[in-house]
Amino acid sequence: MPPFCRLTRQTVDDLVPDYDLATATVRRLRVERAGTRLTAFLQLLAPRRYAVDESPPERPPPLKVALEGVTDAVFDLSDTRGAALDPGVGGIEISLGSGGRLRAAGGEYCLDDRSWHLSAAGRRPPAGALTPSPRPAPARRTADDSRPPDTWVPTPVLPPPSCTRHAGAPLGALHRPCRSCPGARPVPGFLGSG
Incomplete structure (x- = not known):
């Protein structure tokens, strides 16, 4: 609406x-x-x-x-x-x-x-809305590529996920997902962690 x-x-x-x-x-x-x-x-x-x-x-x-x-x-x-x-x-x-x-x-x-x-007005982006810019195609490495290996990055590096818990969830529910997700870490300062 x-x-x-x-x-x-x-x-x-x-x-x-x-x-x-x-x-x-x-x-x-x-x-x-x-x-x-x-x-x-x-x-x-x-x-x-x-x-x-x-x-x-x-x-x-x-x-x-x-x-x-x-x-x-x-x-x-x-x-x-x-x-x-x-x-x-x-x-x-x-x-x-x-x-x-x-x-x-x-x-x-x-x-x-x-x-x-x-409607036409409902599908139109609002004035001042950001429009996505076209992304360049990712570089593909081929067998005859002469670039040194350190100049090629296949994907962006994402930070590991963090764990949070709902206020009503038991404390044990917080630790189980953290152990099951490799690289996950508790949020600093949350429930006395880190």
Whole structure:
């Protein structure tokens, strides 16, 4: 499931290719006074545009939208199909049905979709994520190799494993694995060892 995201042009552009907001239905709408300002909570059921193996098919995942600084709220209870999110410089406008709308200074959304990892946005690495660099092929030694033997290292040297024990495990359980693993050593300072 994706985290809460601020409603920005970028986050909406990431959402639209994977979820059909034009056929989404309004499940909940609540507008409340918070001090001198209005807040709103909107929940849409937005059908997926990507394939999911579900048997039987589940209902569309809920898209939960929280808005702050609501300045306009118009909604027709008989017209609950279709939505459009339009975050702009001056705030956010959400169109609901053919004539409904919400306008607010800012907001965020969360998509409660257990299959989000299958969507295009869910498969894309997050911004700033490290990408693996290609590794060179390991050097292979052949019979006609003229390099001296000390220049060739077949595999990296790994440190021997260390032993730890779960807090509830008996002390004897710690020593048996250490004896059965060649090269294993107790963790220094753990239970008075080393």
